[in-house]
Amino acid sequence: MLGTVTLMKTIEGxxxxxxxxxxxxxxxxxxxxxxxxxxxxxxxxxxxxxAKRGYAETTMADVADGAGLSRGIVNFHFESKEKLLVxxxxxxxxxxxxxxxxxxxxxxxxxxxxxxxxxxxxxDRSICNKRKLAAWCAFWGEAKSRPTYQALSSSxxxxxxxxxxxxxAALKESGSYAYEPQVMxxxxxxxxxxxxxxxxxxxxxxxRETALQAANAFLVAAFPEHY
Amino acid sequence: MLGTVTLMKTIEGxxxxxxxxxxxxxxxxxxxxxxxxxxxxxxxxxxxxxAKRGYAETTMADVADGAGLSRGIVNFHFESKEKLLVxxxxxxxxxxxxxxxxxxxxxxxxxxxxxxxxxxxxxDRSICNKRKLAAWCAFWGEAKSRPTYQALSSSxxxxxxxxxxxxxAALKESGSYAYEPQVMxxxxxxxxxxxxxxxxxxxxxxxRETALQAANAFLVAAFPEHY
DNA sequence: TCATATTGAATGAATGTTCAACAAATGGTG
DNA sequence: CACCATTTGTTGAACATTCATTCAATATGA
Numbered sequence: 001m002l003g004t005v006t007l008m009k010t011i012e013g014x015x016x017x018x019x020x021x022x023x024x025x026x027x028x029x030x031x032x033x034x035x036x037x038x039x040x041x042x043x044x045x046x047x048x049x050x051a052k053r054g055y056a057e058t059t060m061a062d063v064a065d066g067a068g069l070s071r072g073i074v075n076f077h078f079e080s081k082e083k084l085l086v087x088x089x090x091x092x093x094x095x096x097x098x099x100x101x102x103x104x105x106x107x108x109x110x111x112x113x114x115x116x117x118x119x120x121x122x123x124d125r126s127i128c129n130k131r132k133l134a135a136w137c138a139f140w141g142e143a144k145s146r147p148t149y150q151a152l153s154s155s156x157x158x159x160x161x162x163x164x165x166x167x168x169a170a171l172k173e174s175g176s177y178a179y180e181p182q183v184m185x186x187x188x189x190x191x192x193x194x195x196x197x198x199x200x201x202x203x204x205x206x207x208r209e210t211a212l213q214a215a216n217a218f219l220v221a222a223f224p225e226h227y
Numbered sequence: 228m229l230g231t232v233t234l235m236k237t238i239e240g241x242x243x244x245x246x247x248x249x250x251x252x253x254x255x256x257x258x259x260x261x262x263x264x265x266x267x268x269x270x271x272x273x274x275x276x277x278a279k280r281g282y283a284e285t286t287m288a289d290v291a292d293g294a295g296l297s298r299g300i301v302n303f304h305f306e307s308k309e310k311l312l313v314x315x316x317x318x319x320x321x322x323x324x325x326x327x328x329x330x331x332x333x334x335x336x337x338x339x340x341x342x343x344x345x346x347x348x349x350x351d352r353s354i355c356n357k358r359k360l361a362a363w364c365a366f367w368g369e370a371k372s373r374p375t376y377q378a379l380s381s382s383x384x385x386x387x388x389x390x391x392x393x394x395x396a397a398l399k400e401s402g403s404y405a406y407e408p409q410v411m412x413x414x415x416x417x418x419x420x421x422x423x424x425x426x427x428x429x430x431x432x433x434x435r436e437t438a439l440q441a442a443n444a445f446l447v448a449a450f451p452e453h454y
Numbered sequence: 455t456c457a458t459a460t461t462g463a464a465t466g467a468a469t470g471t472t473c474a475a476c477a478a479a480t481g482g483t484g
Numbered sequence: 485c486a487c488c489a490t491t492t493g494t495t496g497a498a499c500a501t502t503c504a505t506t507c508a509a510t511a512t513g514a
Contacts, residue, residue, distance in 0.1 A: 061468095061470090217407075217414055308505090
């Protein structure tokens with residue numbers, strides 16, 4: 001509920017900001033840059049640190065160093081470490097949401113195509129890479145004990161789940177399947193998250209390619225009349 | 228490789244220790260207990276802390292308090308915090324391994340039954356509860372940045388995966404399925420992990436019952452001739 | 455009596471936050 | 485345009501806190 005409202009606000013805000021990038025596009029690091037650019041820069045450095053060192057070892061100093069800025073700067077732009085991390089999580093959440101919504105929109109009207117587009121979107125390079133996956137997992141590890149993270153840390157929110165359920169229901173309509181849409185949607189979305197987890201941890205035995213292959217095999221198995 | 232070797236050693240060791248529990252079975256907390264009992268006690272307190280506070284906020288003091296012992300005690304039994312956490316992870320890993328091996332053994336010779344037994348074992352109360360799941364997830368978040376954790380933090384190791392592949396292959400033999408066993412096994416085990424993740428994070432919308440339901444739906448979809 | 459376990463205070467290192475000083479942009483005024 | 489005032493951004497050192505670790509003293513069991 002609250003998650004999706006915030007989502008809309010921030011997606012538009014962030015996207016709008018990211019494009020112009022002001023006049024100082026490439027090199028104005030040591031001196032001054034717009035507030036939004038600097039915040040983005042610090043958020044990216046935070047993701048780097050989370051991926052490299054994990055949540056527990058991510059320090060304000062490391063983030064500042066990673067961004068090539070001084071120690072006190074993070075507290076200036078984000079009041080506290082806590083708020084920096086929330087902003088980082090929000091950023092990743094917004095990016096993920098925008099990504100799958102975009103993929104869904106481009107997929108046309110056929111539910112079968114739409115579902116496959118959603119699955120494929122999950123393994124897109126821009127979303128699904130070591131750096132981002134590691135950062136997600138770092139937050140997952142802390143989510144249950146931090147109420148602030150809980151709403152955002154799933155990336156796949158209630159609305160996303162509902163879209164899956166609706167698509168499964170549509171396929172059931174146009175085919176002769178026996179399963180409850182809700183149940184199959186849960187199995188499918190859980191598998192996608194599980195594949196993410198594997199890609200992060202696995203020692204290269206689960207790659208983007210094999211993961212996508214497994215996901216598609218699931219679709220074929222679950223909806224043989226459509227794929 | 229190394230993981231499975233260590234596994235064998237520790238499973239037998241730990242199991243052997245856990246059973247006798249010495250003469251002082253219930254109440255000898257404040258005074259003295261056998262070394263092994265005390266270590267178990269501290270490991271349990273560590274799991275509690277991980278579940279309640281998350282990895283980043285788990286402190287030696289909190290573990291000691293949770294066990295009702297003094298501050299310095301943890302460094303006496305486990306040289307350092309790092310080693311305490313490794314021992315805790317090892318303990319959970321051993322417990323999980325023993326659990327699914329036991330379930331597999333009890334399932335008889337039919338591959339279809341065996342596979343279902345493995346799936347069901349994942350959602351057993353003794354393994355699948357808020358406390359343990361939260362502790363697992365706490366380690367997952369740190370695993371990629373800590374080489375020491377990587378081998379143990381998956382719980383489902385290479386051997387477990389191979390068993391899944393073999394079972395899928397066996398079902399394919401006795402049916403007319405088109406999928407590669409490896410691919411289907413990956414999809415299945417990833418879904419199990421994803422369901423765990425959901426149960427941890429979800430606000431009660433994914434329960435043990437609905438998760439098991441989804442997992443069984445997957446089995447029915449993937450192997451309609453067997454379930 | 456000896457070895458082992460336990461305590462709790464002391465220590466030192468790591469780290470988030472604050473802040474006074476400094477630098478850069480901005481905007482108004484002559 | 486030049487000048488200054490004000491706001492805004494940035495720095496790095498100082499500070500306070502938290503926490504893992506150490507250890508001398510004490511208690512317990514053999």
